[in-house]
Amino acid sequence: xxxxxxxxxxxxxxxxGLGVAAAPxxxxxxxxxxREAPLIAADPVADNTDVYxxxxxxxxxxxxxxxNFIGLEQPAAGPNFQKFGDDVLYELHFDNDGDVIDDVTxxxxxxxxxGSGATFLYNTFTxxxxxxxxxxxxxVYSVRKIEDGxxxxxxxxxxxxxVNVGPRSTPxxxxxxxxxxxxxxxxxxxxxxQRDDSFFVDLGSVFDLLGLRPINSAHVAPLxxxxxxxxxxxxxxxxxxxxxxxxxxSKNGDVPTDATDPDSVxxxxxxxxxxxxxxxxARGTAPRNLGQYVQVSRLGIPLVNEVLIPLGxxxxxxxxxxxxxxxxxxxxxxxxxxxxxxVVYPAxxxxxxxPDGGAANRPDLIQLLTGQVIGLSAADxxxxxxxxxxxxxxxxxxxxxxxSMGALDADPGGFPNGRRLTDDVTDIxxxxxxxxxLDDDGTIDGxxxxxxxxxxxxxVNDRPELAGFPYVGDPVSGYDQPATG
Amino acid sequence: xxxxxxxxxxxxSIATGLVLVAATGCSDDGGDDDGAAITTTTTAEETTTTTPxxxxxxxxxxxxxxxxxxxLTAEQDADPAASYRLLGEELRGVYRDVAEWTVRRTQLxxxxxxxxxxxxxxxxxxxxxxxxxxxxPFIGLSPARERQTFAGVEEGGGWLVAAExxxxxxxxxxxxxxxxxxxxxxxxxxxxxxxxxxxxxxxAIFGTSVGAGELCGSEGAVIAxxxxxxxxxxxxxxxxxxxxxxxxxxxxxxxxxxxxxxFFVIVAPIGETWSVIGVYD
Numbered sequence: 001x002x003x004x005x006x007x008x009x010x011x012x013x014x015x016x017g018l019g020v021a022a023a024p025x026x027x028x029x030x031x032x033x034x035r036e037a038p039l040i041a042a043d044p045v046a047d048n049t050d051v052y053x054x055x056x057x058x059x060x061x062x063x064x065x066x067x068n069f070i071g072l073e074q075p076a077a078g079p080n081f082q083k084f085g086d087d088v089l090y091e092l093h094f095d096n097d098g099d100v101i102d103d104v105t106x107x108x109x110x111x112x113x114x115g116s117g118a119t120f121l122y123n124t125f126t127x128x129x130x131x132x133x134x135x136x137x138x139x140v141y142s143v144r145k146i147e148d149g150x151x152x153x154x155x156x157x158x159x160x161x162x163v164n165v166g167p168r169s170t171p172x173x174x175x176x177x178x179x180x181x182x183x184x185x186x187x188x189x190x191x192x193x194q195r196d197d198s199f200f201v202d203l204g205s206v207f208d209l210l211g212l213r214p215i216n217s218a219h220v221a222p223l224x225x226x227x228x229x230x231x232x233x234x235x236x237x238x239x240x241x242x243x244x245x246x247x248x249x250s251k252n253g254d255v256p257t258d259a260t261d262p263d264s265v266x267x268x269x270x271x272x273x274x275x276x277x278x279x280x281x282a283r284g285t286a287p288r289n290l291g292q293y294v295q296v297s298r299l300g301i302p303l304v305n306e307v308l309i310p311l312g313x314x315x316x317x318x319x320x321x322x323x324x325x326x327x328x329x330x331x332x333x334x335x336x337x338x339x340x341x342x343v344v345y346p347a348x349x350x351x352x353x354x355p356d357g358g359a360a361n362r363p364d365l366i367q368l369l370t371g372q373v374i375g376l377s378a379a380d381x382x383x384x385x386x387x388x389x390x391x392x393x394x395x396x397x398x399x400x401x402x403x404s405m406g407a408l409d410a411d412p413g414g415f416p417n418g419r420r421l422t423d424d425v426t427d428i429x430x431x432x433x434x435x436x437x438l439d440d441d442g443t444i445d446g447x448x449x450x451x452x453x454x455x456x457x458x459x460v461n462d463r464p465e466l467a468g469f470p471y472v473g474d475p476v477s478g479y480d481q482p483a484t485g
Numbered sequence: 486x487x488x489x490x491x492x493x494x495x496x497x498s499i500a501t502g503l504v505l506v507a508a509t510g511c512s513d514d515g516g517d518d519d520g521a522a523i524t525t526t527t528t529a530e531e532t533t534t535t536t537p538x539x540x541x542x543x544x545x546x547x548x549x550x551x552x553x554x555x556x557l558t559a560e561q562d563a564d565p566a567a568s569y570r571l572l573g574e575e576l577r578g579v580y581r582d583v584a585e586w587t588v589r590r591t592q593l594x595x596x597x598x599x600x601x602x603x604x605x606x607x608x609x610x611x612x613x614x615x616x617x618x619x620x621x622p623f624i625g626l627s628p629a630r631e632r633q634t635f636a637g638v639e640e641g642g643g644w645l646v647a648a649e650x651x652x653x654x655x656x657x658x659x660x661x662x663x664x665x666x667x668x669x670x671x672x673x674x675x676x677x678x679x680x681x682x683x684x685x686x687x688x689a690i691f692g693t694s695v696g697a698g699e700l701c702g703s704e705g706a707v708i709a710x711x712x713x714x715x716x717x718x719x720x721x722x723x724x725x726x727x728x729x730x731x732x733x734x735x736x737x738x739x740x741x742x743x744x745x746x747x748f749f750v751i752v753a754p755i756g757e758t759w760s761v762i763g764v765y766d
Contacts, residue, residue: 086726089623101584105591109622111727113689140689144623146591149563153621157689275729286722288730292592323584 034071036306037314045085046272048297053418055396067270068237076478081163084110095267096251098382100323105146129175158182160193166479188244191470195239196463198421202456203231214457228457234482241470259375259393267387269300300386302425322385353445355435364437374417390418401460545643557599573638573645594627618756625728630655662759666709666739666750676701686760694764696748705744712737720765
């Protein structure tokens with residue numbers, strides 16, 4: 001099925017190549033899109049790590065979007081705990097007519113308010129959940145909507161909750177959430193603040209030469225088989241959570257009912273931007289920012305930039321709008337992880353049972369990029385792009401660990417029809433990249449091994465999600481941060 | 486939603502989809518040019534130029550003045566597809582399609598009116614452009630009035646706009662800054678927060694000040710002096726983070742003395758006067 005080029009070079013040479021790309025300690029760790037590109041890895045407050053979009057199971061007229069930033073956030077990060085960037089423009093971009101250009105955009109800007117600069121303390125005693133008294137460092141934000149060239153500021157000075165410091169400062173942490181949820185004009189609500197990282201993946205093993213602990217013994221550098229380890233367990237992020245009426249983002253301003261109608265599909269990507277010029281001061285004062293905003297991070301479909309875009313293109317990818325994604329299709333349609341499977345797992349994969357790259361050989365990936373796997377016919381296929389697409393006419397399905405494989409288990413309510421917090425996108429994409437959608441019987445050709453065996457062994461988040469808005473689970477406190485090592 | 490056994494139609498869609506994306510990437514009309522017009526208060530003069538038809542490339546005009554009038558009219562109408570057609574080649578190199586031009590438009594205050602100033606130069610046109618005055622973290626300052634200077638370029642047998650306009654904010658009289666701060670400090674001293682809020686340009690002002698904090702209930706005359714340029718030190722760090730370094734250009738610091746320790750009040754030119762947006766010691 002695939003060319004022999006990689007195998008012909010020999011395993012040793014290929015592993016040398018792998019060493020360049022993924023040698024432990026020489027490249028940044030990554031998850032869905034945590035520290036996934038060289039430039040943004042050095043700018044965590046602008047680093048968009050994950051984006052989720054799902055219809056609300058409690059109110060099916062609503063859509064929820066979660067955009068996470070500050071990947072691998074240590075809970076015990078005092079005295080200067082993590083916060084959103086005051087000089088970063090955060091955005092959620094919706095395309096509802098399939099042209100891969102913004103139709104509705106929501107923007108977020110943050111502002112830090114320091115009560116007293118005469119103390120090093122983040123908080124001076126237990127923080128009051130309602131008034132935030134004793135919280136010396138607070139952050140508020142504003143929300144703007146842009147549609148048809150018209151901008152509307154929806155909310156200003158919306159408070160964020162304190163970070164989860166610990167039981168003395170922020171006891172009963174969930175009490176801090178509700179007072180910082182703000183209603184939006186036109187319906188819906190918004191929240192921004194520290195949350196648990198909903199993403200789960202065996203970060204340590206996957207980036208150790210594409211290791212999957214449950215099948216460690218089949219690896220070219222074998223180790224004993226072992227359960228997966230969630231590399232993001234005990235880590236937080238900062239989340240922007242937006243709930244909007246479907247009518248606010250759908251093409252026709254209605255709640256679509258025909259899942260085969262392309263007008264029912266909305267595409268989303270999140271981004272962050274910074275001003276073009278930053279001038280540092282020699283006197284220790286704040287940097288000066290100049291010029292227009294330029295995009296420094298973006299995310300639609302999980303893991304695209306993380307594992308499909310080569311190192312030399314990653315920063316360019318982050319600065320590119322999805323309308324210009326065609327330039328990256330060569331990498332996306334000839335996925336490097338797929339090419340590496342026979343190298344890393346030679347006992348399982350070979351050139352006969354591993355998909356070739358290229359548009360003609362990967363119609364499954366084209367279907368993923370064009371909305372055909374979420375209800376559209378080939379005739380109604382949307383332009384391929386890295387947008388997280390959601391068919392608004394498909395009824396919401398509560399995400400649970402038992403349906404975390406989404407569409408791979410015939411669950412229309414999960415990834416890639418949007419993305420729920422519980423969807424196991426790592427395993428889904430791993431199996432798709434290996435060719436499961438191109439195969440008929442669910443087993444890897446020439447073997448009795450089911451594609452389902454391809455798993456990092458982590459199928460559920462380490463902490464529970466919330467039953468209602470903002471849905472993302474409460475963050476780990478600094479006091480309770482798990483010991484490392 | 487069958488995922489497996491992709492057939493011939495699936496392969497056909499590949500070609501269709503790829504062609505569509507290629508077309509999108511090269512498009513110069515962006516496909517999103519059907520935005521609803523907004524009500525405007527234009528002061529544009531009568532013009533004999535022709536509005537370019539939608540979806541086409543550059544439409545050079547007989548004069549740069551004509552091009553600028555059309556461009557600003559399109560900006561008033563929230564129609565970036567129309568204004569994009571007035572851009573010269575170099576500017577089109579910066580903004581490669583309407584979508585990129587549209588994003589840039591959202592970073593700037595939308596014009597509510599404009600008036601072309603008389604001038605003799607063929608390749609330069611100036612206009613007084615008005616905006617709905619305001620201050621927000623997305624656009625920054627929306628000055629009530631500013632002078633925009635456009636450079637033109639001859640291309641395709643006519644004139645197009647060569648570069649983004651150079652902008653000169655037309656500030657209110659500096660003396661009004663002193664008046665505004667006097668009124669604000671007097672209201673604060675009288676503990677009349679509503680009156681003070683009415684002079685503020687934003688709900689939660691920037692910074693902290695011992696002197697300002699002790700003003701409520703104090704006795705003795707409060708004196709606001711002539712405004713000074715805001716310095717780029719710690720006193721302006723939060724302002725710069727929120728509104729960019731542009732804040733250094735448009736903000737003023739008014740020294741205040743009186744019954745409490747001296748402090749400064751930061752004011753912004755919102756509308757035809759100055760509004761309080763911060764304090765520092």
